Amino acid sequence: MADDMTAHSFDDVVRIEEETSSSQTGRSKPVRIEEVARLADVSPITVSRALRNPDLVSEKTRKRILEVVQETGYWSNPHASALRSGRSSIVAVFVSNLLSQQYTRAAQACAQVIEANGLQMMVGQTSYSYSRELTAIQSLRALRPAAVFLTGVIELEENRRMLRDLNIPIVESWAHTRDPIDMLVAFSNVDAGRLAATHLANRGFKRPAFIGRGGGRGKLRLQGFTERLSQRDLPLTGSVVVDQVESIENGRSAYRKLQESGVSFDSVFCANDLLGIGAMIEAGAQGQRIPEDVGILGFGDRSDLAALSPRLSLVGVDTSQIGRQAGEMILSRLNGEEAPERLCVDLSLLQGVTT
Amino acid sequence: MADDMTAHSFDDVVRIEEETSSSQTGRSKPVRIEEVARLADVSPITVSRALRNPDLVSEKTRKRILEVVQETGYWSNPHASALRSGRSSIVAVFVSNLLSQQYTRAAQACAQVIEANGLQMMVGQTSYSYSRELTAIQSLRALRPAAVFLTGVIELEENRRMLRDLNIPIVESWAHTRDPIDMLVAFSNVDAGRLAATHLANRGFKRPAFIGRGGGRGKLRLQGFTERLSQRDLPLTGSVVVDQVESIENGRSAYRKLQESGVSFDSVFCANDLLGIGAMIEAGAQGQRIPEDVGILGFGDRSDLAALSPRLSLVGVDTSQIGRQAGEMILSRLNGEEAPERLCVDLSLLQGVTT
DNA sequence: TTGTAAGCGTTATCAA
DNA sequence: TTGATAACGCTTACAA
Numbered sequence A, B: 001m002a003d004d005m006t007a008h009s010f011d012d013v014v015r016i017e018e019e020t021s022s023s024q025t026g027r028s029k030p031v032r033i034e035e036v037a038r039l040a041d042v043s044p045i046t047v048s049r050a051l052r053n054p055d056l057v058s059e060k061t062r063k064r065i066l067e068v069v070q071e072t073g074y075w076s077n078p079h080a081s082a083l084r085s086g087r088s089s090i091v092a093v094f095v096s097n098l099l100s101q102q103y104t105r106a107a108q109a110c111a112q113v114i115e116a117n118g119l120q121m122m123v124g125q126t127s128y129s130y131s132r133e134l135t136a137i138q139s140l141r142a143l144r145p146a147a148v149f150l151t152g153v154i155e156l157e158e159n160r161r162m163l164r165d166l167n168i169p170i171v172e173s174w175a176h177t178r179d180p181i182d183m184l185v186a187f188s189n190v191d192a193g194r195l196a197a198t199h200l201a202n203r204g205f206k207r208p209a210f211i212g213r214g215g216g217r218g219k220l221r222l223q224g225f226t227e228r229l230s231q232r233d234l235p236l237t238g239s240v241v242v243d244q245v246e247s248i249e250n251g252r253s254a255y256r257k258l259q260e261s262g263v264s265f266d267s268v269f270c271a272n273d274l275l276g277i278g279a280m281i282e283a284g285a286q287g288q289r290i291p292e293d294v295g296i297l298g299f300g301d302r303s304d305l306a307a308l309s310p311r312l313s314l315v316g317v318d319t320s321q322i323g324r325q326a327g328e329m330i331l332s333r334l335n336g337e338e339a340p341e342r343l344c345v346d347l348s349l350l351q352g353v354t355t
Numbered sequence C: 001t002t003g004t005a006a007g008c009g010t011t012a013t014c015a016a
Numbered sequence D: 001t002t003g004a005t006a007a008c009g010c011t012t013a014c015a016a
Helices: A033-040 A044-052 A059-072 A078-085 A101-115 A130-143 A157-164 A189-202 A216-231 A248-260 A273-285 A319-334 B033-040 B044-052 B059-072 B078-085 B101-115 B130-143 B157-164 B189-202 B216-231 B248-260 B273-285 B319-334
Strands: A090-095 A120-125 A147-150 A170-174 A183-186 A208-213 A238-242 A267-270 A295-299 A313-317 A342-344 A347-350 B090-095 B120-125 B147-150 B170-174 B183-186 B208-213 B238-242 B267-270 B295-299 B313-317 B342-344 B347-350
Touching: A033 A044, A033 A059, A044 A059, A078 B078, A078 B130, A090 A101, A090 A130, A101 A120, A101 A319, A101 B120, A120 A130, A120 B101, A120 B120, A130 A157, A130 B078, A147 A319, A170 A319, A183 A319, A189 A208, A189 A216, A189 A267, A189 A295, A189 A313, A189 A347, A208 A216, A208 A248, A208 A273, A238 A248, A248 A267, A248 A273, A267 A273, A273 A295, A313 A319, B033 B044, B033 B059, B044 B059, B090 B101, B090 B130, B101 B120, B101 B319, B120 B130, B130 B157, B147 B319, B170 B319, B183 B319, B189 B208, B189 B216, B189 B267, B189 B295, B189 B313, B189 B347, B208 B216, B208 B248, B208 B273, B238 B248, B248 B267, B248 B273, B267 B273, B273 B295, B273 B313, B313 B319
Parallel strands: A090 A120, A090 A147, A147 A170, A170 A183, A183 A342, A208 A238, A208 A267, A267 A295, A295 A313, B090 B120, B090 B147, B147 B170, B170 B183, B183 B342, B208 B238, B208 B267, B267 B295, B295 B313
Antiparallel strands: A313 A347, B313 B347
């Protein structure tokens, strides 16, 4: 904190838009279905039907009811509804990390789809311990949600079963898994590598290198990358395997390491977002021009990196598409339609100014 | 999309942890309070009390009940509870933008506080039109939340009244406003400028300059900056007012503009996150060393910029503190305690490697 | 400290 | 196509 800071000032005030419309004030009791029924001269259950299954109500009656609903501002009590019907209109979304745009984009896109259909989204975070996951699932069960969307895959069999036993649409996502709880939206990491190789080949690079993690998804990306390179008769000129992919600095040092290995590369596929940025920064700091001197292809979600690397081309996934798909799968199911059990989201090449 | 992309591959599969624990399967009906009561040999209402107002139940009874709860895995039905009591245990959080870490950090911090107290968070987004805001508020009212936290200020008087009429704790935040709906957590932009000036002065800079927006918060920050500079007998050596603050490029060009203006500055306060980064990048690109050749002080939230500018010092707000405070204010109120109507969050100087 | 009775607002079920 | 009745599971109000 400031050493010689004066008292807080309230001098920076945001203007408030004044409006003198209907000046009705105080806590008005919400309108109940019974009142709507009385005013429309029907029974409560008919009002309920007019709102939830309009087809079951004659047009004349329906019209009258909707007018009254409009006038009174009636809004059904979701708790009463959920209690009686055993199902709420809440779609629970669990993101792995609220701070990562990857996931919030997906959540946002999902929300857009479901909210347009009268459902509400409730966001939670799962990335804690398994016990935290258990608690989350228990309170979830109590909430009796209409559906669940997870930006990830549940691994613990016990938790998987609890979710399955909810008997509602459940969408897992992000990674492929042999046996989804219910539905899955994922993308292929091997394909990501293939797409990177294809792009570099198409751009005329002849000596591509790779920087990425040695295990997990990094390995899969490298696998696809080499496979496609050889199909295009290109060598994998060099590669640096790193463990740390948490910082830009990791990318810078990996890039230097690649140079120090002595191989003569003309382009690099960096199979992780921060690695790509780091490589780009390091190359720039050395005075190399991109893509004239070296081609750099990153990985990730444009939105994450837009502020930082508008010039970097990326292989990645449009995560909002994952969310949108999830939302649509959920809607289909809730409407009693068929929905695919597994959906593979397209990878895309996000073209920056460079490479 | 890739031109010669093959069909999607399902070869990258995540391993699933198998567990052969209790193999009970199928949809089991949730335990109801009545069953817990029967097993503990008390009435349902006593179970209810043991869980919500433990003080009202004798220790012996309470212990017995909690045991049964544990065994049965009882979890109260929030809808029944909300229906009867007219109040749910959901705290509604509306963020201005789900994609900005500023806000999601606050939401996350708020969630941590309230979830530790048995409440649940429901996140929504407000940054749409006023009509969208109205719909959000209407469904909000139907949800009968325990409290509301907004990462922003509601301006439309009609919407303000609707929220006020919910008669529940409501926390607005971020900006100061003359007349909060209920409670407010905000910070002072004038103070931000003062803090920047203090810091640069303390670090021995003699010719500070300013880059920022001409209106709104930028203006307030400049105001505090100049005020405090003159208190420290320092001149405002130069300033560049920009309209665009959406990209790093804006910061780079503003920095060049400052140089072109011919003034001889030894440090700059960039009153916006991207401007600061841009200035830092531009200075670096020109081969200037920070802070030896020029001191650069940015503005914002460390988390936003950590990946990008770990070396940049920042004046800003710990937005998770805003969320935490909001959560605590809400809890106090729900517990019938007094809570401040307006809380001013401390600005802080986030010291990077530089400046 | 504990219990009884009633009702929150909706919708499932059955009947007309 | 519409309605009567009961019930969802909990907690308020009052009583003991």
